[in-house]
Amino acid sequence: MIIGNVEVKSLTRLAPMAGISNAAFRMVARECGSALTTSEEIDAQGIFRKNAKTRYDIANYLPEEKPIALQILGADADTLVPGAQWLQDQGADIIDLNMGCPVKKITKTGRGSALMKDVAKTSKILEAMRNAIEIPFTIKIRSGWDEKHVNAVEIARMAEDVGVDAITVHPRTRSQQFSGMSKWEMIAEVVDAVNIPITGNGDVKSMSDARRMVAETGVESVMIGRGAMGKPWVFDESFESLTDQAKYDYQTRVINRHIQLIIELFPEHFGLVQMQKHLSWYAGGRERVRSFRVQLFSARTYDETREIFDKYWESVNPKNAEQLDMAVV
Ligand SMILES: Cc1cc2nc3c(=O)[nH]c(=O)nc-3n(C[C@H](O)[C@H](O)[C@H](O)COP(=O)(O)O)c2cc1C
CATH class of the missing domain: 3.20.20.70 (Aldolase class I)
Known part of the structure; x- marks a missing residue:
C-alpha cells in the first residue's frame, strides 16, 4: 500500500x-x-x-x-x-x-x-x-x-x-x-x-x-x-511455520529486546508498569500464569521484575518440558 x-x-x-x-x-x-x-x-x-x-x-x-x-x-x-x-x-x-x-x-x-x-x-x-x-x-x-x-x-x-x-x-x-x-x-x-x-x-x-x-x-x-x-x-509471516522450540527462542529474543528498550527509553517509575504489563501478556496462555502474575506485579524494581520473569520463562522452555517428560518415562 x-x-x-x-x-x-x-x-x-x-x-x-x-x-x-x-x-x-x-x-x-x-x-x-x-x-x-x-x-x-x-x-x-x-x-x-x-x-x-x-x-x-x-x-x-x-x-x-x-x-x-x-x-x-x-x-x-x-x-x-x-x-x-x-x-x-x-x-x-x-x-x-x-x-x-x-x-x-x-x-x-x-x-x-x-x-x-x-x-x-x-x-x-x-x-x-x-x-x-x-x-x-x-x-x-x-x-x-x-x-x-x-x-x-x-x-x-x-x-x-x-x-x-x-x-x-x-x-x-x-x-x-x-x-x-x-x-x-x-x-x-x-x-x-x-x-x-x-x-x-x-x-x-x-x-x-x-x-x-x-x-x-x-x-x-x-x-x-x-x-x-x-x-x-x-x-511475522514466517512465525506460524516454526517449531515449538524455534517459536520459543524467537519469542525470547523479542521479549529481551522489548525489556532492553523499556529500560533505555523510560524512567523506572513509568517503565516498570510497562514492563510488568507486557511481560504478563507475554506469559498469556502458558502454564502457571496466574501465580507468575501475582509474583510479577509484586516486584518493585526492574531487576526484581526481570529475575521473576527469567525464572518463569525458563520454566516454560519446551526444551525443559521435554527433559521433564523423559524423566517421567
Ligand atoms: C487499550 C486500547 C487503547 C487504544 N487507544 C487508541 C488510540 O490511542 N488511538 C486509536 O485510534 N485507537 C485506539 N484504540 C483502538 C485500536 O486502535 C483498534 O482500533 C481497536 O482495538 C480494534 O482493533 P483490534 O480488534 O485489533 O484490537 C485503542 C484500543 C485499546 C484496546
Whole structure:
C-alpha cells in the first residue's frame, strides 16, 4: 500500500493503543514485521499548551521507527492545525487524526468518535488540516456514532473530497465500544465507496485472519491492536511455520529486546508498569500464569521484575518440558 509518498511494505501493522503503542512496543512490532506503526493518540491541547508529557513522552519516537504515523486527537481546527504542524516539524511521515476513540471523557469534549457526528463541521476541520501540512494525512474512523447513525461511507467520501490520503476503518459504532464482533462488511462498503487506500481493523488475531479480511473486504492493509498485545510476532509471516522450540527462542529474543528498550527509553517509575504489563501478556496462555502474575506485579524494581520473569520463562522452555517428560518415562 502507498499512502501519499509513504510505502507501507507489509500487509499487517500495529494499531495505535493509548498506554501500549509507545516507542518500545512499536519498535519490537516493527522488528517483527509491522512496516508502519502509528503512535498512541497525542492530545492537540497538550501540544498547544506545550505540555511536556505530551510533547516529549507520548510524541517521542526512535529514528529507526521511520516511516512513522503520529496520531493526533482534538476537537477543533484551532488546536488540531498547529498540533499537526508541530508533529510534522518533529519528523512525522504521516499525520493520522483520531476519529474513533469511544471513551466518554474524550467524546464529551467533541474529540475522537464525536467527530463523526457532524460531517459538515468535521469536513472543515479536515480541510484546514489538509491545507496546513505537506505530509500525508490519514484518518481512523469507526462505523458511526451509534446504530442509528452509521455513516462511515459518508465520512469516507467527504474525507476523500477534502484530500485525505488514506483511511483506517474499525467497524464498530462508538456505542458498541469494543463489544461483540466487528462487522467487516462495513469495511467492504467503504472500500467500494472511495478510491483512496483503506486499512481494515477489528478482531484480527493472526496472519490468516488478516488474509481473510483482505479477501472479504478488499482492503490493502490490516491493522492489529489487541491481537498484538503479548504477541508482536503476529506481524511475522514466517512465525506460524516454526517449531515449538524455534517459536520459543524467537519469542525470547523479542521479549529481551522489548525489556532492553523499556529500560533505555523510560524512567523506572513509568517503565516498570510497562514492563510488568507486557511481560504478563507475554506469559498469556502458558502454564502457571496466574501465580507468575501475582509474583510479577509484586516486584518493585526492574531487576526484581526481570529475575521473576527469567525464572518463569525458563520454566516454560519446551526444551525443559521435554527433559521433564523423559524423566517421567
Ligand atoms: C487499550 C486500547 C487503547 C487504544 N487507544 C487508541 C488510540 O490511542 N488511538 C486509536 O485510534 N485507537 C485506539 N484504540 C483502538 C485500536 O486502535 C483498534 O482500533 C481497536 O482495538 C480494534 O482493533 P483490534 O480488534 O485489533 O484490537 C485503542 C484500543 C485499546 C484496546
